[in-house]
Amino acid sequence: MDRNKGKKSLVSGGGGGGHGSEMMEAMRRQQELVMQLRALVLPLLYAVDATSADVAVQLFDDVIGCNISVASKLEGFLMMTTTTTGAGGGPVLEDLLDDKSLVRKTNSTTTAAGGGGRTTEEQAKKPNSVGQKRRRNDKRSRSLVTHVPHYDGHQWRKYGQKNINGRQHPRNYYRCAYRERNCLATKTIEQQEQNTGTSSAMAGEESAKYTVVYYGDHTCKDYSNSMSMAQTPRQHVNMNLRNGEMVQTTTNAQEPEADLDLPALLEVFERSLINLDDWNEDMISSSPV
DNA sequence: AGCATTTGACCGCG
């Protein structure tokens, strides 16, 4: 069957049912573009003027916050409208059916003395425990290359690190910090191997590029200040550009969501719908720098 | 003391 699994059928012609899907894709694309712009601008701006860069961080954060908030509500709205039969709206619901946590581990496994000193006898004792690992869904993944992989406006928690064969740098696995909030968004960050010209060794650290691959969508609530920050002083964002990572320890995650008029929003977006024909979901934006 | 990160093991898929 010509299901939309194999290819991106929803962005091809634009005919038929889902304007909402196109709008979701437009929102996602907007997120990616802003993120790329942020990753491109911030390091340069910080090298010049830290104060202006800080303002830029707030602006970027605000833009992304608005975008994600709208996208989240739009997705919820689409799921409500498509209901069960899903006349033409299918892909979102279908993707959300990835219930990996349905089974998890049913065994108690109290003897799991995991971590560093696990003995070999214990792993033989529990063949069916330690949860079901399912291979990541490769569809709907969005990747980008950036110098600052942490400037995506979200808060992530690292849950794994793997050494990929034949690569210098390991691959880091992150999940949304609000995974308990049914947010299944994950991402992987992997530093690209660069053949440094032996001239400047520290340039490798400073201008290291990272391949960030995003999986899933953020269905969590508002992650931070979102769109009502014009009045709030908001906390400071610590940025360690030397290490290439941003330490952002926000604790105000309990901000309620703002009310949005989704029908009006849909109307606005229908009037200015972005053309998505040339956007691949696998776009590895080779930013030439 | 609580939480995020680390890190070895487990497991599904190709």
Add this chain to the structure above:
DNA sequence: CGCGGTCAAATGCT
């Protein structure tokens, strides 16, 4: 069977 993704206890950090 090996690789890659995830889990979860241990460890480190604040």
